[in-house]
Amino acid sequence: MFPKLHGLIQMGFPMYPKHIGSDANGFTNVPQYTLAKKGRHYASSFSFAGDDWVDITENGVYFLKREFYDVIRKVGGICQDSKERPVVAIVPSVEDNKIYWAIPMGDLSHRTTEQLERLQGYLNSPNKMLRSCFYHIGNTDKKSLFFISDVLPITAEYVERAYIAHDNPLIIKNKKLVAELNRKVTRILAFEKDYLRTKGKPYFRQNIYGIYNELKQLG
Numbered sequence: 239m240f241p242k243l244h245g246l247i248q249m250g251f252p253m254y255p256k257h258i259g260s261d262a263n264g265f266t267n268v269p270q271y272t273l274a275k276k277g278r279h280y281a282s283s284f285s286f287a288g289d290d291w292v293d294i295t296e297n298g299v300y301f302l303k304r305e306f307y308d309v310i311r312k313v314g315g316i317c318q319d320s321k322e323r324p325v326v327a328i329v330p331s332v333e334d335n336k337i338y339w340a341i342p343m344g345d346l347s348h349r350t351t352e353q354l355e356r357l358q359g360y361l362n363s364p365n366k367m368l369r370s371c372f373y374h375i376g377n378t379d380k381k382s383l384f385f386i387s388d389v390l391p392i393t394a395e396y397v398e399r400a401y402i403a404h405d406n407p408l409i410i411k412n413k414k415l416v417a418e419l420n421r422k423v424t425r426i427l428a429f430e431k432d433y434l435r436t437k438g439k440p441y442f443r444q445n446i447y448g449i450y451n452e453l454k455q456l457g
Contacts, residue, residue: 292397294338297416299326299378299401299408302340306396313448315440317388324401325390326410328419337453339423340392346381357383368429371422376415379403386422387442391450 294300301324310317325340349357363370372387400407410416426442433441440448 292394292399294327294392294394294397295407295409296330296338297326297328297410299324299343299410300340301325301398301401302392303396303398306390306392309396309452310390310444310449313445313452315445315448316443325392326384326419327392328416328423331391331450334454337391337393337450339427340390341419341423342385342388342390343378344383344385346375346383349383368425371425374415374418374422376410376412376418378410379408384419386419387426388444389423389426389442389446390444391446391453393453393456395456 292300301322307317324343326343327338327340329339331337331339357373357375360369360372361375372385374384374386376382376384402408410419427446430441430446433439434447440446
């Protein structure tokens with residue numbers, strides 16, 4: 239642990255963002271509150287970005303560093319990183335709570351009629367079919383599309399900044415939405431793990447557990 243952070247934790251002092259500004263994409267570019275209290279404890283997952291520490295909060299929305307996509311490519315995964323897309327850190331891994339399962343998000347209003355029709359084909363599939371879990375639509379600060387089949391394991395090291403909505407870091411608090419995201423991502427992860435065990439290769443293009451194992455090795 240870095241001495242600066244260790245001392246602050248021992249003294250019980252939270253750290254706060256230093257500036258507010260907007261980037262070229264119109265997203266407010268500020269660090270999230272960096273030591274978020276959880277009960278009597280402070281979160282233990284941090285990223286150092288410039289002069290600030292960025293903490294991952296469950297159901298918080300973030301932008302990832304470009305270096306994270308190098309990790310995906312390193313393990314042979316494929317990612318669509320041509321545009322900056324936020325992710326929601328939906329839940330920490332049971333095996334390693336420094337790793338969070340994160341779902342990429344997009345603005346539903348940007349979809350074409352053809353894309354929306356294709357999307358409905360997945361969403362209207364019977365629940366018993368895995369494809370019904372590939373996507374989800376829900377309200378955040380806007381009508382959002384969740385790319386659940388593109389789920390990624392992430393660590394605080396690769397978090398660049400929080401997504402800001404109405405001058406505050408966005409945290410999804412709608413319990414029904416969170417429950418559905420958890421249900422669907424759990425099915426995706428279970429299928430991927432079983433497919434790896436039986437076929438010896440990943441099913442989903444990003445190579446979910448290849449990224450996961452790489453992050454564990456990097457510590």
